[in-house]
Amino acid sequence: MKDYRKKLKRDVRVGKIGIGGNFPISIQSMTNTDTRDVSATVNQIIKLEEAGCEIVRVSTPDIESAKAIKAIKEHVNIPIVADIHFDYKIAIEAIKNGADKVRLNPGNIGSAEKVLEVVKVAKEYCVPIRVGANSGSINKKYEHLPKIDALVESALDEVRILEKAGFCDIVISLKSSDVLETVQANRKIHALVDYPLHIGVTEAGTLYNSLIKSSSALGTLLLEGIGDTIRISIAGDPINEVITAKKLLTFLKIRKGVDVVACPTCARTNFDVEEVALEVEKFLSNIEEDITVSVLGCVVNGVGEAKDSDVGIAGVKDGIAVFYKGEIIGTYQKEKAFEILKEKIELIIKERRGDK
Structure with missing residues (x-):
C-alpha cells in the first residue's frame, strides 16, 4: 500500500x-x-x-x-x-x-x-x-x-x-x-x-x-x-x-479494504440502493483486501458502470442481476443474489492470496 x-x-x-x-x-x-x-x-x-x-x-x-x-x-x-x-x-x-x-x-x-x-x-x-x-x-x-x-x-x-x-x-x-x-x-x-x-x-x-x-x-x-x-x-x-x-x-489507498460503489438514486431504480449498499457494506466491513463492489439500482449503464468493479449487482424488474469481472452471470432473487455475491468475493480473495 x-x-x-x-x-x-x-x-x-x-x-x-x-x-x-x-x-x-x-x-x-x-x-x-x-x-x-x-x-x-x-x-x-x-x-x-x-x-x-x-x-x-x-x-x-x-x-x-x-x-x-x-x-x-x-x-x-x-x-x-x-x-x-x-x-x-x-x-x-x-x-x-x-x-x-x-x-x-x-x-x-x-x-x-x-x-x-x-x-x-x-x-x-x-x-x-x-x-x-x-x-x-x-x-x-x-x-x-x-x-x-x-x-x-x-x-x-x-x-x-x-x-x-x-x-x-x-x-x-x-x-x-x-x-x-x-x-x-x-x-x-x-x-x-x-x-x-x-x-x-x-x-x-x-x-x-x-x-x-x-x-x-x-x-x-x-x-x-x-x-x-x-x-x-x-x-x-x-x-x-x-x-x-x-x-x-x-x-486514500493507504490500507487495503472494500470500496462499495453505489449509484445515485433515480426513478429507474428497481430496489432501495441505499438500503442494499449499506447491507453490502455491513457484511464486507472486516475484509482487508482491495475489492470494488458496485451496487446499481438499474442496468441502464449496466456493465459500463460495473466494468471496473470486481463484482456487483444491479436491479432489474424481475430480480437482481449479478456482475462478475464485467460480465452479467445471472439474475436472481435478493437472497440468492447476495449469496452469489459473497461467493464471488470469497473467490476473489482466495485468488489474490494464492489459495487453491
Missing part, C-alpha cells in the same frame, strides 16, 4: 502497536463510558476492536479510574491510552496499572518536579507520552500570536519540558476544530520535529460535520505524508469514528 510519508520519523511503541518510523498509520478512538465501570468499558472496547480500532483512549479523571485500567486490560487486546489532566499522580497510577501510553500536557500538571516523577515512571515502564495543544488549550503567553503559530509553540513548549527531563518517547498532537488551522499547524510542526504525529480535528461535531471536516483535514495531511496515527472525532457512538477512519485510509 502507499505510504505518503516523506521522511522517516522516530517511532514509539504503544503496547503491540508501533507509531511513526516504518509502522503503518494506526486508527484510534476513545471510549465514552465511565472508566470505573469496568464491564461497560470493556464491552465498548471489544466492539471498537471488532470494528477495527487499534489503539483506544480512556478518560482517567481520578485515581479510581487509573486503577481500573488494570482490570480492563485483562479482557481486551488493544493498547490502552490514559487521558490525564492536571494531576500527575493519576498519570503515575495509570502507568503502574498497565496504561500503554498516557496523554497529558506537562505544562498543566504543575512543577518540574512533578513532571520528573511522571517521566521517571514512564521510563521505568517504557510508556510513551502524547503531548500537544488544541485550539482550546493554547499557552497564554502565545495568545498574541496567529493561531497557527500559537498552537505550534504551545506544543513545542510541552515537548521541551519532557526533553529537558531526558524523555523523548513522545507523540505530538495539534488539533483545532477549524479545518485550515489543523492542516496548517500540522504542516508547520511536521517541518520542525521528527516525532510521530497524531492527527485529527478536535470537536469536529456530529456525524455529517465530522465526516466533512475530518476527511478534508486528514485527507489533505495524509496525502502530504503528514500523520502517523489518526482519530476522527464524532459526537456519539465511537464505532462511527473507527468505521470512518478505516474508509478514509482505504479510499
Whole structure:
C-alpha cells in the first residue's frame, strides 16, 4: 500500500502497536463510558476492536479510574491510552496499572518536579507520552500570536519540558476544530520535529460535520505524508469514528479494504440502493483486501458502470442481476443474489492470496 510519508520519523511503541518510523498509520478512538465501570468499558472496547480500532483512549479523571485500567486490560487486546489532566499522580497510577501510553500536557500538571516523577515512571515502564495543544488549550503567553503559530509553540513548549527531563518517547498532537488551522499547524510542526504525529480535528461535531471536516483535514495531511496515527472525532457512538477512519485510509489507498460503489438514486431504480449498499457494506466491513463492489439500482449503464468493479449487482424488474469481472452471470432473487455475491468475493480473495 502507499505510504505518503516523506521522511522517516522516530517511532514509539504503544503496547503491540508501533507509531511513526516504518509502522503503518494506526486508527484510534476513545471510549465514552465511565472508566470505573469496568464491564461497560470493556464491552465498548471489544466492539471498537471488532470494528477495527487499534489503539483506544480512556478518560482517567481520578485515581479510581487509573486503577481500573488494570482490570480492563485483562479482557481486551488493544493498547490502552490514559487521558490525564492536571494531576500527575493519576498519570503515575495509570502507568503502574498497565496504561500503554498516557496523554497529558506537562505544562498543566504543575512543577518540574512533578513532571520528573511522571517521566521517571514512564521510563521505568517504557510508556510513551502524547503531548500537544488544541485550539482550546493554547499557552497564554502565545495568545498574541496567529493561531497557527500559537498552537505550534504551545506544543513545542510541552515537548521541551519532557526533553529537558531526558524523555523523548513522545507523540505530538495539534488539533483545532477549524479545518485550515489543523492542516496548517500540522504542516508547520511536521517541518520542525521528527516525532510521530497524531492527527485529527478536535470537536469536529456530529456525524455529517465530522465526516466533512475530518476527511478534508486528514485527507489533505495524509496525502502530504503528514500523520502517523489518526482519530476522527464524532459526537456519539465511537464505532462511527473507527468505521470512518478505516474508509478514509482505504479510499486514500493507504490500507487495503472494500470500496462499495453505489449509484445515485433515480426513478429507474428497481430496489432501495441505499438500503442494499449499506447491507453490502455491513457484511464486507472486516475484509482487508482491495475489492470494488458496485451496487446499481438499474442496468441502464449496466456493465459500463460495473466494468471496473470486481463484482456487483444491479436491479432489474424481475430480480437482481449479478456482475462478475464485467460480465452479467445471472439474475436472481435478493437472497440468492447476495449469496452469489459473497461467493464471488470469497473467490476473489482466495485468488489474490494464492489459495487453491
